[in-house]
Amino acid sequence: MTKAEELVIVIGGPAGTGKTTIGSKLAELLHCPFLEGDSFHSKANIDKMAQGIPLTDEDRYPWLTTLTENAVETSTNDPSSISVVSCSMLKKEYRKFIKSIGSHSSNIDENVEVKFLFIFLYTDYQALLNRVAQRQDHYMKSDMVKSQYDIMEIPAEKDLIEEGGDEYGINTTGRSIEDILEEVYDVIKDELHA
Numbered sequence: 001m002t003k004a005e006e007l008v009i010v011i012g013g014p015a016g017t018g019k020t021t022i023g024s025k026l027a028e029l030l031h032c033p034f035l036e037g038d039s040f041h042s043k044a045n046i047d048k049m050a051q052g053i054p055l056t057d058e059d060r061y062p063w064l065t066t067l068t069e070n071a072v073e074t075s076t077n078d079p080s081s082i083s084v085v086s087c088s089m090l091k092k093e094y095r096k097f098i099k100s101i102g103s104h105s106s107n108i109d110e111n112v113e114v115k116f117l118f119i120f121l122y123t124d125y126q127a128l129l130n131r132v133a134q135r136q137d138h139y140m141k142s143d144m145v146k147s148q149y150d151i152m153e154i155p156a157e158k159d160l161i162e163e164g165g166d167e168y169g170i171n172t173t174g175r176s177i178e179d180i181l182e183e184v185y186d187v188i189k190d191e192l193h194a
């Protein structure tokens with residue numbers, strides 16, 4: 001018996017890179033749910049970020065676990081069998097962790113295989129600062145952008161979706177939302193209902 005397939009599309013990148021904007025529009029296009037990854041943070045994490053203190057791996061891993069389990073559960077329960085979730089996933093090891101948690105999640109049936117695709121958005125440092133400054137009522141202020149920019153790992157050639165991997169990086173500098181969305185769709189379209 002072949003396993004049924006679910007798809008979780010994770011939209012990543014540093015603060016202000018367009019995860020929420022692109023992720024929510026992609027979900028509309030695919031007629032599937034969108035999850036805002038930041039909604040799964042503990043209060044302690046939010047308080048820390050609001051004070052301008054970067055998260056440590058100890059803070060991040062429980063958040064990544066909750067976020068992944070929710071994304072898997074959401075795709076399981078949705079008729080589309082897809083969910084889109086935003087998550088900074090700045091380092092390769094966080095993408096690997098999401099995949100390993102997702103594959104062993106208690107929320108999945110043994111007859112279901114969950115496929116993850118990681119779309120990493122990035123732009124130049126100044127553009128990020130400007131965009132974060134534009135956001136109103138967000139705990140994350142522009143003093144956090146540098147720490148994120150310094151550690152971010154843009155997907156490597158060997159891990160790209162077109163090379164048989166599950167990652168893809170998009171430089172969004174100077175590009176419209178529609179243009180970026182079109183590129184995302186183009187990259188993932190072969191994985192839809194595969």
Ligand SMILES: Nc1ncnc2c1ncn2[C@@H]1O[C@H](COP(=O)(O)OP(=O)(O)O)[C@@H](O)[C@H]1O
Pocket residue numbers: 013014015016017018019020021022086131132134135172175176177180
């Ligand atoms: N490609 C883009 N060009 C210009 N502004 C953008 C672009 N993508 C997002 N923005 C703007 O940048 C700000 C941050 O976007 P958002 O989607 O909240 O980013 P993130 O979820 O990654 O923090 C918003 O004001 C949004 O409208």
Ligand SMILES: O=C(O)[C@H](O)[C@@H](O)[C@H](O)[C@H](O)COP(=O)(O)O
Pocket residue numbers: 013014015016017019037038041054055060087088089090140148
């Ligand atoms: O859009 C944003 O404001 C940020 O990306 C925000 O989502 C933050 O980055 C993460 O919630 C966790 O922080 P780390 O990126 O440091 O893991």
